Amino acid sequence: MAAETDERTNPAPLDDVREEAEGCTRCDLYKNATQTVFGEGGSEARVVFVGEQPGDKEDIEGRPFVGPAGRLFDTILEEAGIDRKKTYVTNAVKHFKFEPRGKRRIHSKPNAGEIRACRWWLDQELTAIRPDVAVALGATAARALVGKPVPVTKLRGTTVESAEGVPVFITVHPSSLLRIPDREARHAERARFAEEMRKVKKLM
Numbered sequence: 001m002a003a004e005t006d007e008r009t010n011p012a013p014l015d016d017v018r019e020e021a022e023g024c025t026r027c028d029l030y031k032n033a034t035q036t037v038f039g040e041g042g043s044e045a046r047v048v049f050v051g052e053q054p055g056d057k058e059d060i061e062g063r064p065f066v067g068p069a070g071r072l073f074d075t076i077l078e079e080a081g082i083d084r085k086k087t088y089v090t091n092a093v094k095h096f097k098f099e100p101r102g103k104r105r106i107h108s109k110p111n112a113g114e115i116r117a118c119r120w121w122l123d124q125e126l127t128a129i130r131p132d133v134a135v136a137l138g139a140t141a142a143r144a145l146v147g148k149p150v151p152v153t154k155l156r157g158t159t160v161e162s163a164e165g166v167p168v169f170i171t172v173h174p175s176s177l178l179r180i181p182d183r184e185a186r187h188a189e190r191a192r193f194a195e196e197m198r199k200v201k202k203l204m
């Protein structure tokens, strides 16, 4: 408890936390991943975007949201007038979880234990930054931020309170937009997500 109180009143600088996270063995995911993919951005960011976990490209490059979902995310942020460089972008889980299939590595969802273990880092990121709002991109991020399963479809577009008192804006994961086969439905969902990002801008 004392250490926890100290962490809140005197948070470790982000760079120190990032360095410490490089050697994370808090769950087994470090064993197969290339590296820890820590959050990116400065502690002065007013908004923290939280995704699920690094994908294949992120695992190789060591940076969050640089693959296909990240490119779509960047475009929509720009449309909403949000400069990604002034935000903090991270994931609920900091190692890539996958199943090997031939030469490919297929994304596999992190489980509740892995999400809980990785909250150690997410909590420290939020404590160091103290953003105006954290944006949960999908169910894994929402679960990590709120501390329990969140019905994303029902609460999408609204703000709820995190376990630590940070307002959490709930929305979907940008990769879900890429998976909608019907063109019209995909465009409608993209427009809805863009509208939500404009809402986020007003909360910063």
Ligand code: URA
Pocket (backbone or CB within 6 Å): 051, 052, 053, 054, 055, 058, 063, 064, 065, 066, 067, 069, 070, 091, 175
């Ligand atoms: N999906 C995520 O949730 N995070 C990333 O960094 C990339 C894709």
